[in-house]
Amino acid sequence: xxxxxxxxxxxxxxxxxxxxxxxxxxxxxxxxxxxxxxxxxxxxxxxxxxxxxxxxxxxxxxxxxxxxxxxxxxxxxxxxxxxxxxxxxxxxxxxxxxxxxxxxxxxxxxxxxxxxxxxxxxxxxxxxxxxxxxxxxxxxxxxxxxxxxxxxxxxxxxxxxxxxxxxxxxxxxxxxxxxxxxxxxxxxxxxxxxxxxxxxxxxxxxxxxxxxxxxxxxxxxxxxxxxxxxxxxxxxxxxxxxxxxxxxxxxxxxxxxxxxxxxxxxxx
Numbered sequence: 310x311x312x313x314x315x316x317x318x319x320x321x322x323x324x325x326x327x328x329x330x331x332x333x334x335x336x337x338x339x340x341x342x343x344x345x346x347x348x349x350x351x352x353x354x355x356x357x358x359x360x361x362x363x364x365x366x367x368x369x370x371x372x373x374x375x376x377x378x379x380x381x382x383x384x385x386x387x388x389x390x391x392x393x394x395x396x397x398x399x400x401x402x403x404x405x406x407x408x409x410x411x412x413x414x415x416x417x418x419x420x421x422x423x424x425x426x427x428x429x430x431x432x433x434x435x436x437x438x439x440x441x442x443x444x445x446x447x448x449x450x451x452x453x454x455x456x457x458x459x460x461x462x463x464x465x466x467x468x469x470x471x472x473x474x475x476x477x478x479x480x481x482x483x484x485x486x487x488x489x490x491x492x493x494x495x496x497x498x499x500x501x502x503x504x505x506x507x508x509x510x511x512x513x514x515x516x517x518x519x520x521x522x523x524x525x526x527x528x529x530x531x532x533x534x535x536x537x538x539x540x541x542x543x544x545x546x547x548x549x550x551x552x553x554x555x556x557x558x559x560x561x562x563x564x565x566x567x568x569x570x571x572x573x574x575x576x577x
Contacts, residue, residue: 355388367400374407379414386420402428408452409435443469450480458484471563540566547574 320327321343325335359369370389374381389403403423407413410433423429434452437445446465453461462477469477485492543564550560561568 355392358392365400367402368398369402369404371404371406374405374412377412377414379416381414382417382420382424386423402430404430404432406432406434406448409433443473447473447476447480450477455484468562470565474563540570544570544574547571548576551576 324338324341324343328337329335355370356373357371359371361368370385370392372381372385385403385405389401392398393401405413413431417424424431434448437449440446440449443465446461450458450461450465458481462481466474466477482488543566546564547557547560550563551557555563557568557571560566561571564571
């Protein structure tokens with residue numbers, strides 16, 4: 310601590326020494342005013358942190374930035390370095406997701422080295438190529454125009470899981486805020502693709518199917534453990550989804566079950 314005070318005094322009283330240390334003209338000290346500035350730690354919140362289960366892997370700090378904010382990088386890096394201070398993370402990278410380059414701050418001179426290093430990954434959704442990965446296409450759906458959103462949503466829904474189908478519906482509901490979900494499906498002709506009723510109904514049906522499947526497994530002694538219980542729940546939902554209009558070929562991928570398992574469920 311005493312050494313810190315000495316360094317402070319040197320910087321204050323002979324600032325030309327500092328400029329000499331960093332390879333600049335000592336007279337450059339005249340162009341600066343030395344101050345001691347107090348920083349108060351505020352309640353920072355990072356959008357998301359992927360913490361590795363293996364300590365040898367990197368941690369990822371993730372932010373989605375969909376509005377222009379010239380102070381974004383200042384805040385983002387401040388949050389990250391405060392986090393590193395508190396949690397002593399050794400390996401890390403920062404990932405920023407932008408809808409397009411036009412949203413990225415223009416005043417980035419203070420962060421050039423960080424941004425050009427491997428520490429920072431910048432993703433521009435409008436520059437992503439076509440992908441076979443449904444999760445990637447969901448990100449791209451966020452920036453789709455109203456004119457093409459319906460077509461893209463139907464395409465994604467054809468191979469989406471149950472969870473992904475719900476995400477599609479939520480994205481569309483956000484995009485068309487004045488419309489009900491039924492109106493959205495009718496306008497976009499997506500109800501036939503989804504084959505599902507309101508999300509609340511679907512969740513209720515799932516819970517009923519889950520309870521029925523778990524009870525059946527317990528009674529017959531054929532299902533053991535959580536994994537088998539979940540499989541039983543999915544099988545119990547097959548009849549419900551058939552009633553909603555889905556055929557077995559669509560039900561199998563949506564429930565993530567083999568087609569043979571779906572076809573083994575007796576038709577009512």
